[in-house]
Amino acid sequence: MCSSDLDGMDADALFAKVGEIAAANPGNRCTKYLTREIFDSFDDTAKAVLFRCAKTGIDNADSGLGCYAMQPNDYSTFGKFFDPLIRDYHGAAADAKHITDWDASGVGEGGVLDVTKLGLDELSMRVRVGRNLKKYNLPGMMDKAERIDFEKTMLGAFKALIDNPDYGGAIYSLTPEFADGEANPNLISTEKYDELVKAHVLFKDMDADPFLKSAGIASDWPYGRGCWQSTDGQCIIWFGEEDQLRIMCMKKGTLLNEVFDRLNAMLKVVEAIEGIEFAISDDYGYVTSCPSNLGTGMRASVHVKIPNLTKDGTDTRAKEIAGPLGLSVRGTGGEHTPIGADGTVDISPQSRLFIKECEIIEKLYNGVKLLMEAEQAEGGGAAPAAAPAAAGGPYDGMDADALFKKVGEIAAANPGNRCTKYLTREIFDSFDDTAKGVLFRCAKTGIDNQDSGLGCYAMQPND
Numbered sequence: 465m466c467s468s469d470l471d472g473m474d475a476d477a478l479f480a481k482v483g484e485i486a487a488a489n490p491g492n493r494c495t496k497y498l499t500r501e502i503f504d505s506f507d508d509t510a511k512a513v514l515f516r517c518a519k520t521g522i523d524n525a526d527s528g529l530g531c532y533a534m535q536p537n538d539y540s541t542f543g544k545f546f547d548p549l550i551r552d553y554h555g556a557a558a559d560a561k562h563i564t565d566w567d568a569s570g571v572g573e574g575g576v577l578d579v580t581k582l583g584l585d586e587l588s589m590r591v592r593v594g595r596n597l598k599k600y601n602l603p604g605m606m607d608k609a610e611r612i613d614f615e616k617t618m619l620g621a622f623k624a625l626i627d628n629p630d631y632g633g634a635i636y637s638l639t640p641e642f643a644d645g646e647a648n649p650n651l652i653s654t655e656k657y658d659e660l661v662k663a664h665v666l667f668k669d670m671d672a673d674p675f676l677k678s679a680g681i682a683s684d685w686p687y688g689r690g691c692w693q694s695t696d697g698q699c700i701i702w703f704g705e706e707d708q709l710r711i712m713c714m715k716k717g718t719l720l721n722e723v724f725d726r727l728n729a730m731l732k733v734v735e736a737i738e739g740i741e742f743a744i745s746d747d748y749g750y751v752t753s754c755p756s757n758l759g760t761g762m763r764a765s766v767h768v769k770i771p772n773l774t775k776d777g778t779d780t781r782a783k784e785i786a787g788p789l790g791l792s793v794r795g796t797g798g799e800h801t802p803i804g805a806d807g808t809v810d811i812s813p814q815s816r817l818f819i820k821e822c823e824i825i826e827k828l829y830n831g832v833k834l835l836m837e838a839e840q841a842e843g844g845g846a847a848p849a850a851a852p853a854a855a856g857g858p859y860d861g862m863d864a865d866a867l868f869k870k871v872g873e874i875a876a877a878n879p880g881n882r883c884t885k886y887l888t889r890e891i892f893d894s895f896d897d898t899a900k901g902v903l904f905r906c907a908k909t910g911i912d913n914q915d916s917g918l919g920c921y922a923m924q925p926n927d
C-alpha cells in the first residue's frame with residue numbers, strides 16, 4: 465500500500481504512533497483497540513479504509529472513541545477492531561444484541577411523561593435519530609459528487625413530505641450549486657443560515673469540529689448540507705451532518721411522549737418513501753458514523769435550568785451528578801458548546817445501543833426528576849419529592865420494620881440499586897431518631913425509584 469494512504473507513514477511508524485498515543489491517553493479507545501495484528505489481517509485496500517476509520521483518534525489524542533465508520537458494512541468488515549470498542553464504550557456483554565422498540569404505551573402514567581409532575585414548566589424538548597442510507601458511503605468517505613447525489617435523492621423524499629398535509633414545509637440548502645453548475649433552488653443566504661443555527665434548526669459549521677474534520681466527515685463543506693423543516697417547525701431532517709440524516713422532532717411543551725411519538729410517526733412515513741432504505745446491522749441496529757450513536761441513533765434531550773448545580777458558571781458539578789444517573793450534560797448550542805448564562809443545560813440519556821427507544825425517553829424523564837431533586841438539594845432546599853421525615857418515623861407512613869421489609873424487597877429485585885444494597889437495618893438503628901430522619905431523606909430517592917443506580921443524595925455537607 466502506498467504511504468499516502470497512511471498520512472505519509474509506513475505501518476511501522478503508524479503503530480509506533482498508535483502505541484505512544486495509547487500509553488499517554490488510556491481513554492482513547494481507537495488506539496487501545498487498533499492492534500498491528502488486526503491491521504495486518506486485511507489486504508491493502510481494506511487497510512486504507514480501516515486507517516480512515518481510525519484517523520480521527522490518531523489526530524485527536526483526547527478522543528473518547530476516536531473512530532467513525534466510513535461505509536455501512538465497516539462495523540462487520542472491521543468487527544475485530546470495532547466490536548470490542550463498541551462493547552467497551554456501551555458497557556455491553558459480548559453476546560448483547562440490539563432490539564428496536566418504540567412502544568412507549570407502558571412508560572410514565574399510561575404512556576404520558578408529564579414534566580409538570582416534576583414541578584417543571586414548559587421545556588424545550590427534542591428527540592433525534594441518526595440514519596444513513598444503505599446505498600451510499602457514510603459521510604466520512606463521500607466525495608463532493610456523492611454528497612450532491614445524496615442531496616438530490618433526498619429532494620424526492622422531501623417533496624413527498626412537503627406534499628403531505630401533516631408536514632408541508634421547506635428545504636434549506638447550503639450547497640452552492642449542483643453538478644455541472646446546475647443552480648440549487650433551495651440555496652439560502654448566510655444570514656438565513658445563521659438564523660437557523662441560532663434557532664437550533666440547522667447544525668453548526670462542521671469544519672470547526674476537529675474530530676469530524678480529520679475523519680473526512682466535514683469535507684467539501686458546505687456541499688450536500690442542509691435541512692427540511694415542516695410548516696409547524698417541529699419536524700426537521702438534517703442532511704449531510706455526522707450522519708447522512710438526523711431526523712428529529714422538537715418543540716416547547718410539557719409532555720415528552722408527544723415529541724417521541726411524533727418522531728416515530730414521521731419515521732414510518734419517511735421509511736415508506738421509495739428509495740429510502742436505512743442501513744441496519746443485525747448486531748447493532750441502525751448504523752451510524754460514530755459507534756456512540758449505533759443502535760437507536762437516538763438522543764432525547766431537554767433544556768433545563770439548574771442554576772444551583774452550575775453556580776460556578778461551569779457544568780462540572782452538573783456532570784458529577786448527571787453522570788451516575790446515566791445522563792449527558794451539553795451546552796445550549798449542543799455538543800462542545802458552553803452552558804447558558806442562566807444555568808440552562810441540555811440533558812439527555814447517554815445510552816443509545818442495547819436499549820429500546822421507549823426506554824430512552826423514560827430514562828430522560830426519570831433522570832430529569834432526580835437531577836431536579838439534586839438541584840433543589842444543592843440550593844439548600846428540600847428535594848421536592850422528599851417529604852420531611854419526622855424524627856423516629858414514620859418514614860413515608862412506614863415504621864422501621866415496614867421500611868426495611870420494603871428495602872429488602874427492592875434490593876432483591878434490583879441488584880443495581882446501591883441504596884437498598886448498602887442501607888442495612890443495623891446501620892439505621894445505630895443512629896438516634898433525628899439522624900434516622902435525615903438518613904431516610906438521603907435514601908428516599910432510591911426507595912421511590914427502584915431503577916436507581918445510586919439511589920441516594922446527601923442532605924447536608926457532613927452527611
Ligand code: ADP
Nearest residue numbers: 588589590664763765766767796797798799810
Ligand atoms: P445532536 O443532538 O444531533 O447530537 P447537538 O448536541 O450538537 O447534536 O445539538 C444539535 C442542535 O440541537 C443544537 O443547536 C442544540 O442546541 C439543539 N438542541 C438539542 N436539544 C435541544 C432541545 N431540547 N431544545 C432545543 N434545542 C436543542
Ligand code: ARG
Nearest residue numbers: 527528529530531675754756
Ligand atoms: N469523535 C469524538 C470522540 O471520540 C466524539 C464522539 C462523540 N460525539 C459525536 N458527535 N459522535 O471523542
